[in-house]
Amino acid sequence: MTLWHALSRTKLYWGLIIIFSIGVGFSPVTSRGTNIFLSYGNLTDVLRQVSITGLVAVGMTMVILTGGIDLSVGSVMAFGSVITGMLLTQPGWTPAAIVGAPVLAAVAFVAVAGLVQFVRKQLARQNGVAIGHRAASAPGGITALALPASAGLAAAVLAFWYAAAQVAPKFSVPGVLLVAPAVGLAVGALTGVIIVVGRLQPFIVTLAMMVSTLGIARLTAGQDSAVLPVYPGSNATPDFDLLRSMLWGVLPVPGLFFISAIILFGALLSLTTFGRYVYAIGGNEEATRLSGIGVDRVKIATYAFSGLLACLAGVLYVAQYRQGKPDAGSGLELDAIAAVVIGGTSLMGGRGGLSGTLVGVFIFGLLSDILQLHNINSNLQLVLKGAIIVVTVLVQERNLADIGQRFLFVGTRAGRSGSAVRSDLPPEKQQSII
């Protein structure tokens, strides 16, 4: 039974191993006998291809862990791609610059002021009474806010100046890498605030955000230029090509972003109080709130992170496809949710994590890669994707033993004690309602 147990415990990775084995086993082979699937180029391509969905799935994992959902990520990613494309190719106060510069300043203000305040509070606690006693409360009134506010203001001015300086020429790549995620963070935070303040269901609010962000992305792109090509001669080349190149000839840069996000947010989830609160909220939001935890800010933060990662994915999208497109993200949210769910994270919240999401993302990535290597019809790919979702989630959610029992013994046993078997039905009808 221990083998069974071990299989059950590591079931998360079995799907990945199985699909990898299938890939190797059925891979086309070159005339010189090399396995194309296993070739380095192919595997790094997989990593490159999953990175955009992967980044989005990282944010989605955190939102789902709190028991929420974020349907707006596709639109936010597309909005990010539009902003990126526009900033890189069009000089002057374009719509993207008008949105981007002030938002960057505002985000800088909040981030720096918050950080200063946080450090001050922590220092007060460390220097204050011994651990376990109530921390000496920080001095109240306006003086308490002066330091963080002025630090935040300085950061905001600096950020605005930095952005404004790039408006007249075109934005540099680092500029874009700051502005786009800042916009995503702001959009996500807004989503979170609406959910928390309005006490609305995340599904509905993010659905609304998905629709209106798509509209905003189209408005930003302008009516006739729904697609913003990033052409040679703009700032896109050669700097921007770095974002799609191979790092040291080894690791594709989008993959680097994805892996870094997994590590960074994985650490956030497992090592910090924030991470524990995310799980606690998903486990029982009311009990967490009644434990005196700022549930609202944690929830807002998860949506903000989700927006940030989605917009960052938008930047990578532009690097990859050389264009910013308002419709780029259609269906992305579902891919991300599917990857999260395949990774064993419960849609009810409180259970799962980023290691699962990593697996989920790669199961999808390897699957499409295998199918592409065999030139299988892309519509058939969709069908297979759907099947994979059902099968893996079935394996995740149930005990393997449970499934075995259900599928193998359905004909011979009426079910385990306590299951919903109605004895008033004739035996042949009993199976159907198990």
Place this chain on the structure above:
Amino acid sequence: MNGQSGADPSENEHRDGRRAGRRGAPVLEACRIGKRFGPVTVLHEVGFQLDAGEVLALVGENGAGKSTLMKIVAGVLGQDEGEVRVDGAPVRFHGVLDAEHAGIAIIHQELNLVQELSVAANIFLGREPKLAGLVIDKRAMVKAAQALLARLGIAIDPEAKAGSLRIGEQQTVEIAKALSLDARALIMDEPTSALSSAECATLFKVIAQLTTAGVAIVYISHRMDEVIALADRVMVLRDGRHVLTAPIAETSRDQIIKAMVGRALAPTARAGVANTNPVMLSVEGLWADVATRHGRKRVIDDITFDVRAGEVFGIAGLLGSGRTEILETIFAASDRLSGGSVRVAGREVAIRDPRAAKALGFAFVPEDRKSKGLLIDMSISANVVLPSLETLSRFSIRTRGRESRTAREAIEALRIRCAGPGQAAKSLSGGNQQKVVMAKWLATRPRILLLDEPTRGIDVGAKQEIYDLVFELAAEGLAIVVVSSELPEVLALADRILVMCEGRSAGILSRQEASEEGVMALASPPARLDPSLGRLSA
């Protein structure tokens, strides 16, 4: 084989002319019923017999297994061992519907009416008379409901919404529903816990009518007077075991209580020391409103009291009298609109949310530990450190060493019986779960402890441990507010008792002044349910 129940049929033979001449298989019989919830065995081989037209009172402390036994008999739960028989034939219910078909109906302590539907619709829910098998025949339904209610002698408009009725009236609707099922055995789980004395009187009349008509009744209650007045026989459960079944005439109040408690009830009352500590919590003119569809409704109003450091302050009252709401309002646990002044150690405070309350040194152990107190799927350790996680970490980076030390200390200090800090909270018994909730708050080093029903649904032993803990904490100087629906508990624990009645304070009694009768008298609202003034049907 039915020896466990102790109810030898012959011992009833000479009693009570009402049932003379009828003998046969009992209407309802339970044999050696056993039930476990996870690791906890809540019923050990318990059984009883119920004859037509009799009232069997079922008593026992909270957690004794009364409700569980009745839920098994009524098909709500399945048993792990034993057998239920109806008219002598073994049955196995797979849901309430099965039991209802067999003529067994249960009226739960928490009423189960659909608030938005009419009285008639509730009575016939799922069995609506239909025209041509399709459309609900509303007129026939109302008429039938009227007839049922008339049979009970109650003036309730069958077309009124269930939610608009008083609790007592809703209860009679439940009874009417049971009657409409042609129930031959009716189980009532603490039907009077929320009723005024006038409403109780009406209920008793209904019960008398039912028994005359041959309906057998199992009556669960905490109130000895009712049990003695109503029941033909009494059965006592303790810790899931059967201890006594006897005709009322052959037993006494003291005997029953002794059987319930397993010892003569000696409250572990502390010496009533004059408390000269400074006032820790001071509440003045506290009120709270809930939003209803018809605007706002005041749930508590003008509540004023002080609690000193080291004092245990009790709040008593009937169900729905606003006991819990006081604690929730102080702790800002709900988003009710509220006002009034709260002072902590003499300083006026504004508490916006539980976070602010925690920072001021409040701790709140909620009534419903599963939905509000625990992360039920997570470990003991995760639960214990949750509220104090911020203080246990450095720059928000968690320090596992401190966390596990806190958890281990809590397990030891509160004697939480478990395999280790990593055990999941859901696999603990109720008493140990409650200790985990207490522990998580004690880890925050609170100054003021708000306890809502601290011993609900836990066994007697664990109860005593919780009481001891409360006294210990009071001795350490905490100000403690205890809300309980069990009067003996409040009387045993509290130095002073605030008695609530319909959202208002009916008075504050000191330990010396307080008695069970005195508190009940204050807590009972003046009689209001007069049939001639009630909503008249047609």
